[in-house]
Amino acid sequence: MPSPRALTDHLDALLEIDDFRDYGPNGLQVPANADVQTVVTGVSAHVDLFSAAAQEGADLIVVHHGLFWRGQPLEVTAPMYRRLRLLFDHDMALAAYHLPLDAHPRHGNNALLAEGLGGLRPRPFAASEGRDIGVRVEFDGDGLGLAELTDRVRDLVGGREPLVVDGGPERIRSLGIVSGGGTDYVHEAVALGLDAFLTGEPAERAFGIARDEGIHFLAAGHHATETFGVRRLGDLLADEFGVRHVFVDVPNPI
Structure with a gap:
């Protein structure tokens, strides 16, 4: 099975991320060790999504709104710790694609x-x-x-x-x-x-x-x-690399 880096390199090239000046980093934001069998996609990187992804056995999570944004605190805050802890405990990688997507x-x-x-x-x-x-x-x-x-x-x-x-x-x-x-x-x-x-x-x-x-x-x-692009990326990865894709839509009224 492919590594997280292999999948995100593919998406980086597809979306031409180097051509964009964005509000945060595009591509792989948090690495993991396991090869990817299951990709979970969702709109925004937060605890509810990460918990649902862990239940699905995700090895890679792909989101539109990632963890890191221009102007946010430079220290690891308590909410950031909870998010990172879920990723680390379940060995889940995280990638984000904002303006390119x-x-x-x-x-x-x-x-x-x-x-x-x-x-x-x-x-x-x-x-x-x-x-x-x-x-x-x-x-x-x-x-x-x-x-x-x-x-x-x-x-x-x-x-x-x-x-x-x-x-x-x-x-x-x-x-x-x-x-x-x-x-x-x-x-x-x-x-x-x-x-x-x-x-x-x-x-x-x-x-x-x-x-x-x-x-x-x-x-x-x-x-x-903004549910459409990440869902499409997951489908493309499933077709190209033979991984399982699950889109998780955490309800959000905003």
């Missing part, structure tokens, strides 16, 4: 959201640290009504009701997508003349921006919009 044109969160919503002709959108991380798409014909787009978003994220600010045109023919906490990219969507913008976690200012600028704003949950 948002941005990937085939396997990223935004590309998969666009595909799931039926968007056509995807193009890069929303520059972060020098790289576009979002996707903008079109809807042919008469486009979609806001109710239909809302229904598609709700179904795609597993039934969660999105927050919707009705500020745009009657028919939606263009949509910008930035998963997670992407509220302020709505300004780029406005500048491009897009009819609607979808993100995960809203900020209060989004209401006024949407109504004043004439664009629909939808927020479907930070966590809910």
